[in-house]
Amino acid sequence: MVLLKTIPANKEKGVVKTSLLSLFLLAFSTVSFGQNNAMDEAFDSFSHLYEERFGQIRACMNPTFQRFSVCSPALRNDGNAPYILHHGKPVDTVVVLLHGLSDSPFYMSGIARALHDKGYNVIVPLNVGHGQLDASDEMSDSKLAERWGAHLNDVMALAPQLGKHVYLGGFSTGGALSVQHYLHHPDNIDGLMLFSGALALDSGVERLSGIWGIQWVARFLDGHYETQGPNPYKYPTIASFSGLELMEVIDDVRDQFEQGKTVDVPVFAAHSQADTTTPITGIEDLMSRATTKTNTFFIIDESYKLCHADVVVNKKMLSDMHFDKSGVDLRDPCAAPGANPLFRQMIMMLGSFMDEAAQKAG
Secondary structure: OEEEEOOOOOOOHHHHHHHHHHHHHHHHHHHHHHHHHHHHHHHHHHHHHHHHHHOOOEOOOOOOOOEEEOEOOOEOOHHHOOEEEOOOOOEEEEEEEEOOOOOOHHHHHHHHHHHHHOOOEEEEOOOOOOOEOOOOOHHHOOOHHHHHHHHHHHHHHHHHHOEEEEEEEEEOHHHHHHHHHHHHOOOOOOEEEEEOOOOOOOHHHHHHHOOOOHHHHHHHHHOOOOOOOOOOOOOOOOOHHHHHHHHHHHHHHHHHHHOOOOEOOOEEEEEEOOOOOOOOHHHHHHHHOEOOOOOEEEEEOHHHOOOHHHHHOOHHHHHHHOOOHHHOOOOOOOOOOOOOOOHHHHHHHHHHHHHHHHHHHO
């Protein structure tokens, strides 16, 4: 395992040739048609997931090259839409990246773009209850964690249409759901990648989650869930009830480990030692249960004071957020988003990890 801890802060013959060329073009067209068919099927399946959820989907306002997005009037804005970064055909590797609790696919954009630039197709789904104008019903659903898992199952079912080798990962809750999915469905997953993976929560939150009736109390305290705030791609708060649902996912992961399950695929993990939202201990425990030698643990030294949500943020993302600081208490160092000063290094190590994993997989 690579353990990387950052340094503290600071053209007879003409007829024959023509015939051969024609045959080549015919064969190429047939292959291209088949590839396009596969892509179209994947795009249709991806769109259908959200048409079923929202009832109505529409074209996005600013389409871009090699990006397939699914927009809907139900979303806060198009930046919250699920998307696929692609190369117009199935490729060797496809990566599924799931965002975190209260945020949106936007938060995976920096990492997704870097992986796409390496030649991978990248699927970035929108988790249940996220990116919406109204999310009160979803964020108080007693089966929310199950719906999260079911949605990821659906996305993973279509992923092989886009690539031979499938990698799964995500940010925060997306990371926890990725590990949970792997432990229950390990086949056809070639590796995991976790960014601020939520495999442990603050000790106080974990204790509260065990109190009888706490779910009812959380629903009452959440009331009508407010989705509009200073960040156009993230809800202003995390619904207390949804936090308890995340704890269910974490508990299930722990139960699977207690039953003797291990992680038998390469793992990349990036985490800040200063993360008080999802302590690094959860990832340390995961890495101790990883059985391959192709693992990379990118530890961001505590001296950087890098907040939980900022691990996946680069400078371009920060600029694109247009975050309104006027309504937040800046005495809280994590109240306003910031860019990860080691984002470039993290992406370099992720690229090296993917190269090594591919080489060893043959």
